Amino acid sequence: MFEVGLYHYITLAAVLFSIGLYGVLSSRNAIRVLMCIELMLNAVNINLVAFNNFINIEDLGGQVFSIFILTVSAAEASVGLAILIALYRSRKSVDMERFNLLKW
């Protein structure tokens, strides 16, 4: 196989991101949407860490940044879940089809 370079990691991150994207767009269960959002965020993390490793190993800026993304995604997941619970209580379901008030 050829040398594993930055390009591989970025393609991997891209693939992961699109799988996450597809999950967000197509899944019926709200929780699965949350999961897929996490996936997308992790893809970004991979990218950052890969850049850090392949471009300038001494300056760990990339990794610091991925930590921040970590915090943000954690916050986001928790708030997302809270909203989901509230939605579930009022709508008695998590089926994305049911939340269709966003129209004229």
Added chain:
Amino acid sequence: MEQLPVLSILIFLPLIYALIVPFLPNEKRLLHTFSTVGSGLLFVLSVLFWLGTTKAGRPAAEFMTWLPQLGIHYNVGADNLSWVLVILTTFLVLMAVLASYTSIEKRLKLYYAMIFTLTSAILGVFLARDLFVFFLFWELELIPMYLLISIWGGPRREYAAIKFVLYTLFGSVFMLAAILGLFFIARSADPSATFAFADLSGVSATGLAVGTQVLLFLGLFTAFAIKLPMVPFHTWLPDAHVEAPTPISMLLAGILLKMGSYGMLRLCFGWFPEAATVLAPYLVLIGTINIVYTAGVALAQADLKKLIAYSSVSHMGFVLLGLGALNAVGFNGAVFQMVSHGLISAGLFMIVGTLYTRTHTRQIAEMGGFGKVLPTVYFFALLIAMASLGLPLLGGFPAETLVFYGAFLSNAFKVIPWFGGTVLTLSIQTLTIISAIGVVLGAAYLLWMLMRVFMGPVFPKWSDLKDATPSEVFVLAALSFLIVAVGLFPNLVSSQFEREVTAMAQPYSKMIAELHKATPKGQIPVISMMSFSKNEGGTR
């Protein structure tokens, strides 16, 4: 008489009626009498004002600045041509109001209000001397007409009303474009130009390129052609007529079609002689198709009112033929046709109306033997049908004669230049002959209709119909009296507008000669003239 703002009174009096009517108590007899008296007064006033002003040599004109910065002013005036049509309008409105006694029952107040608004809009169109005011009234007329058709109409009234409005709006879009184009060209020539007819009519003479003239001509012409109606744009008329109640279709056929032809004559043919000369072959060609084709279609109609509607489309084809002849006789014929067709088609629709109020059916197959049962209606139907047939000594004949003589003797064009350099070898003479065949076809469907509806044995179903009521008889008698009077003494009518119309046709003889001279032997006249570049200097 001069200090009286004559024209504004005529235009806005009906509007005042329209405002008064809703406040009257909702009692049928009172509303009918009020409207009759109102429209009667309007008619008398219009005749008196005409005699007082233009006839006495002082043409009435009023001016009031309205939007100076836009160059739009309330500018109304009337020469004999407008007066003839104004009087025709007020007369037909009186007839329509009288005809409404028997045929309109529900919501009378709104009905009369709408009729009077419609009248003021139409009078506005005929009297406007400012292109924007003209366009304003032209559009205003749509709303009452739409309501009148869609509320009191027959089963498919919404379809017909919407179709009517859409067709006219489609046309007025082009008209607005042409109006603005013309205005800005005039403005570029001299910055103080306003929308007034006087300013805009001179534009084409100041060396405007023929191409632009043709475009402006066509812009205006489309709106008028749809209103005329001209063949490709005519399908709204039969639907509107079939669905509209009798008095409304009397007004629709009597006056609204004249707005189209009036506009054509005064605006298109009046201001763009060069474009008119270039386009005359096509106008005459479509006019002939208009006559012959709709005569054929009319023959195959099963619905009596549709047959009459198509017959009025066919008769308006004469106006096109007359105008396309580009000479004084043709123009006079066209205007005469406007007047006589107004009376005749109003009469025919009145006949259909009287039959409809009794039998509640318009299918010719279900009718028969009315001659015996309704002798008075039969007498008037015979008289008016003969007039529409073009029988001499009745209204239709002088118009038809003038159009045929004018078209046949005109040297407007020998060949019609067609696409790709080919030429249709149809001179105006051959087209007139074909239109004459159309007239014979026209005679066929009218006579066949008379035979099937009035003659033949009495149907048991209709044996107990009661004859015409006094109000219907009065309307039919008034219309027939005028038709016979116009037929016996046509000079009374034509001498009124003869001077103006001949003046309008005056530049054309020179224009035609110039067109023929400009085209080298064998070359097709239109293409060489159709240059979009500015004409070099004043060769006009």
Added chain:
Amino acid sequence: MDETTFAGLYQFGFWVFAATMVAGALGVVFHRSIVYSALMLLITFLSIAAVFVLLNAPFIAAAQVLVYAVGLTIVLIFGIMLTGDKPFVDPVGQERPNRFWLMPAVASTIFLGFLIWALLYPTMGFSGINGIFVSLMDPATNPATLPSVQAISTDGGITVIGQLLFSRYLIPFEVASILLLLAMMGAILLSKRTFPEEEGETLATVETIEPYAPQVNIEGNTPSLSSSHSEVEEKETLGVH
């Protein structure tokens, strides 16, 4: 173990973890049951952590395992438990296939294509804002630095990260902390349930909320569920009787 076997191991490791990550991701998206997809998510997180290790970021890998693999998955499992993990049952009985898959598939493939195109493009000498990419991608300019044994042996860069966090990235650090605080308050507020009267009621007496099997009528939305009277319904179900 010497340099070459390590390099070989590195290569091999990358492909293994990449494969498990992608498989896990696909599992999360396509698995019928939500619980299994949660587990798949766990696997994906772990394989991502492994990749981080390969990328000389041991601290991040640890953080990843700690926050995501453990924390988040547990929270999600809680979410699943709270909202019922039975797959949606269509009134007809069989699980309704996910009707809307075409457009999302198209969108994500387009996005994937776009991303890869954005990557490939620089290698084809595209100038402009991607100038840096060009130099970056060229293996000649910067060879892939393998995670040198020595780097791993030291503290894995934690000290350097710590110094950075409190020197250059101090403000983002503080903002992140405030963000976390807010998120916590928000989550608590949103998921707080109003109990009619506090006393005499224990968690046990509160019936669990039956998942509302959606009766889908012709228009596609359940008639009775307009938001206006959902509170009333809620009161009934809770109804202290």
Added chain:
Amino acid sequence: MSNAVQDLVWLIPVYPLIAFLIIVLGRWTGLLKPMSGSPFVILATALGLIHTLLFLGNWGPAYTAVEQNWTWLQAGALQLPIGYFIDGTGMMMLLVVTSVSLLIQIYTHGYMGHDPGYSRFYAYLALFNFSMLSLVLSSNLFQMYIFWEMVGVSSYLLIGFWFTRPSAAAAATKAFLMNRVGDFGLLIGILTLLYFSWTYWQGLDPQQLLSFSQMDGAARTALAAAGPVAFTVMAILIFMGPMAKSAQLPLHTWLPDAMEGPTPISALIHAATMVAAGVFLIARMYPVFTISPNAMMIIAWIGALTAFVAATIALTQVDIKKALAYSTMSQLGYMVLAMGLGAYSAGLFHLMTHAYFKAMLFLCSGSVIHGCHEEQDMRKMGGLMKYMPITGITYLIGTIAITGVLPFAGFWSKDEIIASAAEQPLLFMIAIATAAMTAFYMFRTYFMTFHGTYRGHGHPHESPKVMTMPLAILAVPSVILGFALSGFFGLPAFSQYVSFGHAHHHDPNLGVMGLSILVALGGFLVAWLMYGQAKVIDPARIASAFKPVHTLLWNKWYFDQAYGFFARNIYLSFASLSAWFDRTVIDGIVGLTAGTVNASGGAMRALQNGRVQSYLVIFFIAVVLLTVVLMWMV
């Protein structure tokens, strides 16, 4: 007094018009009782006759043409005049029309006495009189065209008098339509004439446009301008008018159907006056016709063929009125033949004599029908001489007159026509053959109705005096008129008064006279043998012997079927095709535009469906597109 009569000559047509208005307004306002009104009309026609005689009285020896014009319609350079013009021909027509219509109106009182539409009938008669007299008096071709159509309308009204009968309604419409076709030809002819001779008319006083007095100058300018071929076409186009009005060959099928109308109008319109209007127009437009020889030839040939075909059809007719109608057509063919051959005065002389005896014949048939209680089929008549002596005798006189036996009127006029046809052998032969056939079928009708035994049921009775008296009066001119104006023994010759160009009077050609009498007697003999007392030859056997010829004649040469075919298949299908085209194509396009607008609206609606995920899809695609555009733009 004399110039007053002369100046007011335009009043002649106005008397019937006033009578018409009196009846119409009277009946409408109820002043007039239902069954009254006839005195006004009869008075009006009498006044017309007196006025004409007065005018003739002091018209002076020179008989110069009198003309007076006014402008009827003025538009731009065109001035359409209206006025009166009387010359020899005009005066002859005036006399014929006023006298015949007076007698017929008296007769009608008896015939229509009990018909509910009595006053309406008289109103129509008055209208017809007004139009016919104005036509005769008209001073220019345009005015003649006006009254040409007015006469057509009056005949439409009169034929369709009993409009409750579908056959009458159809006959009226057919008659009017066919006349309209003729008028179309006439209109185009007038227009072409005006087009080519426009420069000539410009030179004259504008009120003289298309006037008959200036017609020869105009004709010459037109010929010069148009060239022979176009000029002939124009002449034939103008001739199309008379073709329809005088029922010449292609446009003749309306005349037999016109018998649906009451008999007095068949006598007035379809024997004496209206059908003669066609020949009158040819006379008026003679300058145009004479200068184009092949136009004259075509006219002559059409006249001859019409005479021949009509005579052959008349052989097989069983309805007495139809037989007389075809004989009228045949005699009209004779007149047109004469005009075509240039025998101007011969044609008009025959017109005059024919008007009197044919009107009498029709009135006799009227009284026969009246007597036999509305029975028109000759096979159900016979032996009526016993019951109706006066009608019988007058009918016999008429028959002898029409066959052209010596002393009677028909002989002189028809003989002149046959003499003028002497140069063209073929035409001469047709003329002689037609003369023989005329004699045969006229005596056939006479024998079938008045001889033998009465085959019908019911008992015929003689008509009242008011009907038989006009018959007697009409018998007088049928007998003496021909002789009186034959120019023999110092009597005034017809051609002195009524002639075109120089009033030449060629010497009578005895040989032709003898031949025509011989032929007439021959026809009488054959008829007597077949239908008279002798009954030697059985007509049925003859008919079966010439089966194909008989069926051809029985079906009136299949003209009706041909026109029916044309109307149904070609014309109606054109109409329904254009109606279909109008409905589907033009309305289709309109519907299409409305449909597309509607459909696109529907499609857009689906986009906004409330699902967050579909919005996200659009969001991401937008992101991709935007970045691509940005990258492309930079």
